[in-house]
Amino acid sequence: MTRMSTMKAFNLIIDGESVSTTDYFDVINPADKSVIARCPKANVEQLNEAVSAAKTAFSAWSALTYSERRVKLMQLADAIEAQAETFITLLTKEQGKPINGFAGLGSGFELGGTLAWIRSTASMELTAETIQDNEEAHIAIHRKPIGVVGSITPWNYPLLIGIWHMIPALITGNTVVIKPSEMTPLTTLLFGEIAKDILPKGVVNVVAGAGDIGAAMSAHKDIDKIIFTGSTPTGKAIMKSAAENLKRLTLELGGNDAAIVLADADIKAIASKIFATSFINNGQTCAALKRLYVHETVHDQLCEAMTNIAVSMKTGNGINEDTDFGPLQNEKQLDIVKALAQDAKERGANFLCGGEVVDETGYFYPITLVNNIQDGARLVDEEQFGPILPIIKFSNIEDAIVSANRLAVGLGGSVWSTDITRAQDIASRLECGTVWINNHAMVQPDAPFGGVKDSGFGVAFGEAGLKEFTFIQTMQTAKS
Ligand code: NDP
Numbered sequence: 001m002t003r004m005s006t007m008k009a010f011n012l013i014i015d016g017e018s019v020s021t022t023d024y025f026d027v028i029n030p031a032d033k034s035v036i037a038r039c040p041k042a043n044v045e046q047l048n049e050a051v052s053a054a055k056t057a058f059s060a061w062s063a064l065t066y067s068e069r070r071v072k073l074m075q076l077a078d079a080i081e082a083q084a085e086t087f088i089t090l091l092t093k094e095q096g097k098p099i100n101g102f103a104g105l106g107s108g109f110e111l112g113g114t115l116a117w118i119r120s121t122a123s124m125e126l127t128a129e130t131i132q133d134n135e136e137a138h139i140a141i142h143r144k145p146i147g148v149v150g151s152i153t154p155w156n157y158p159l160l161i162g163i164w165h166m167i168p169a170l171i172t173g174n175t176v177v178i179k180p181s182e183m184t185p186l187t188t189l190l191f192g193e194i195a196k197d198i199l200p201k202g203v204v205n206v207v208a209g210a211g212d213i214g215a216a217m218s219a220h221k222d223i224d225k226i227i228f229t230g231s232t233p234t235g236k237a238i239m240k241s242a243a244e245n246l247k248r249l250t251l252e253l254g255g256n257d258a259a260i261v262l263a264d265a266d267i268k269a270i271a272s273k274i275f276a277t278s279f280i281n282n283g284q285t286c287a288a289l290k291r292l293y294v295h296e297t298v299h300d301q302l303c304e305a306m307t308n309i310a311v312s313m314k315t316g317n318g319i320n321e322d323t324d325f326g327p328l329q330n331e332k333q334l335d336i337v338k339a340l341a342q343d344a345k346e347r348g349a350n351f352l353c354g355g356e357v358v359d360e361t362g363y364f365y366p367i368t369l370v371n372n373i374q375d376g377a378r379l380v381d382e383e384q385f386g387p388i389l390p391i392i393k394f395s396n397i398e399d400a401i402v403s404a405n406r407l408a409v410g411l412g413g414s415v416w417s418t419d420i421t422r423a424q425d426i427a428s429r430l431e432c433g434t435v436w437i438n439n440h441a442m443v444q445p446d447a448p449f450g451g452v453k454d455s456g457f458g459v460a461f462g463e464a465g466l467k468e469f470t471f472i473q474t475m476q477t478a479k480s
Contacts (some may be wrong), residue, residue, distance in 0.1 A: 010185075012040050012208060013192035015053035016201025019046065026209055027186055030096040030327040031317040031362040037094075039185045042209040044216045047177070050205035054148040054175040055204030056334045062145045062173035063205055066125045069171055072199055073122035077115050079194045087111050087187055089319075091159060094184045096282075096326040096363070098318030103276050106326075108317060110160045117160065120445035121167040126466050128475075138477040143470035145173030147224035148250055150217040152238075154230045155183035155329050156284040156385075162188050164460050165227045166204065172469045174225075175203050179217060181230075182210035183330050214238075221245045225469065228252070229286070232409070232454045250458030250468050253451060254288045255411025256383045258404035259440055260426065261302060262397070262417040263295040270416050270438060271305035277414075277440035279367060282325050282384045284333070287412045287449070289440040291380055292391045293400045299393045303371055306391075307352045310367045315387075317362065327362040334363040337386035340379040341368065346391070349373040354388065375403050383409070397426065405431045410453040414440040433459070 028034070032051050036324055042050075047458040054108050061069070080087065090098050091107040098106035132139040146212040151165035158180055180188035185208040192206030207213060214234070218226055219241040220281035225248035228238050235251040242249055259274065261267075278289040294302050318326035328334040334357075354368025368388040373380060379390045406414055413430035416438055417423040427435035433450045436442060444463065450459035458468050 013206040053202035059102040077118040098323040102324040150223040151178040155181040158184035159187040251456035253456040257412040258291045259414040261294040271307040408454040411451040411455040
């Protein structure tokens with residue numbers, strides 16, 4: 001009890017106010033399973049209030065110019081930056097990722113990305129496009145904000161993905177109701193506390209909850225668009241209930257990205273990059289490299305190089321500055337990883353390193369590399385979303401392309417080679433939204449990113465990402 005009372009209190013943000021609830025749920029630190037905070041649990045009535053506030057705020061916010069909205073969003077970035085240390089520590093506590101982490105890809109990286117994305121996205125602007133201007137008529141395409149955007153975010157990058165959802169919605173003139181994952185709601189609630197003092201009331205509302213809020217949002221008649229990042233089954237459920245009022249949707253769902261390493265790849269040059277892009281955020285990254293297909297002539301060399309890196313990694317509590325990788329974010333995800341490893345073992349796969357839980361103080365799983373494994377094993381066919389990578393040997397490139405494309409998902413893919421033209425040719429045959437040559441999982445604010453097939457639809461980032469939050473109004477002015 002004493003411990004609880006010293007914890008920072010978190011509240012919902014509705015119509016510019018901090019709002020308490022009657023129900024709360026515990027937020028767990030995955031590194032030691034301790035309770036770090038009580039999260040306010042919104043009920044559907046509070047969701048309705050938030051949607052109503054966003055709806056009311058829409059007319060004034062959408063009437064502002066881009067420049068006026070940009071000033072506010074830049075202030076928001078500055079205010080978050082002023083509390084960078086608080087955000088970084090809270091993120092490590094609720095998500096588990098290290099403060100620094102391997103290759104500097106921990107909480108500091110997420111905070112840095114958050115600031116970069118706000119500033120970059122808020123600098124963009126959609127302007128009217130004239131498609132005809134002659135003696136008969138002037139015809140222009142205008143981009144108008146949709147209305148109230150509902151954002152449902154996951155637990156792997158809670159702050160950054162919230163920003164990816166909200167800032168393009170806001171700069172184009174929409175208002176937002178965001179529901180963070182019940183696993184990692186705290187950084188979003190802290191964001192809301194800051195946003196309420198900068199943005200007009202009702203423009204951003206934060207409604208944390210668990211169990212019923214997501215479904216109520218996707219069925220809500222006054223939410224005009226949902227943007228969701230998470231699993232394919234939940235994406236499909238959202239799409240079904242969105243039919244009720246023909247909601248616009250952007251669905252960024254799971255992936256199982258394949259990488260193909262060709263015989264001429266420079267293994268010494270690429271091994272550490274392949275390692276980093278496979279294990280970024282402990283593998284809990286939608287666009288991480290998740291299936292590694294390697295030509296037989298370089299297979300052993302790459303396995304050895306990656307194993308050497310893997311065994312030097314330190315997995316532990318991310319609050320310690322020398323930790324490379326933290327725990328899995330939650331027990332359910334740890335259980336998925338354990339089950340996929342068990343299936344691989346039963347099939348006779350070879351574990352080059354890892355593969356056994358050695359520390360149960362948190363949801364830890366060691367960095368694990370598995371070879372002598374084929375398509376059809378669960379570890380290859382299902383998204384592991386954790387620190388375990390299957391390495392599959394191939395001899396014929398056509399077979400590798402078939403393997404890469406054989407799953408229902410299609411988020412990203414990559415080809416690794418010193419022959420760039422050939423690599424690009426192969427990459428263009430991969431059925432996915434982004435293909436990388438000699439890289440993977442790299443995203444930036446001006447390059448569109450999204451999935452195909454069961455990985456969802458709609459894109460984030462760049463001008464194409466802004467357009468997702470608008471509808472077209474064609475204005476035809478007769479001249480004769
Ligand atoms: P889910 O993908 O199932 O998403 C959970 C969120 O969706 C919660 O906020 C929940 O809200 C909401 N939700 C549930 N049902 C509905 C509905 N019908 N309409 C609208 N929202 C709904 O998350 P999990 O944590 O279960 O993750 C499952 C898998 O997803 C992971 O194992 C991983 O493979 C993948 N994943 C992918 C991510 C990515 O970046 N693409 C990120 C995280 C996970 P409420 O609590 O109110 O029910």
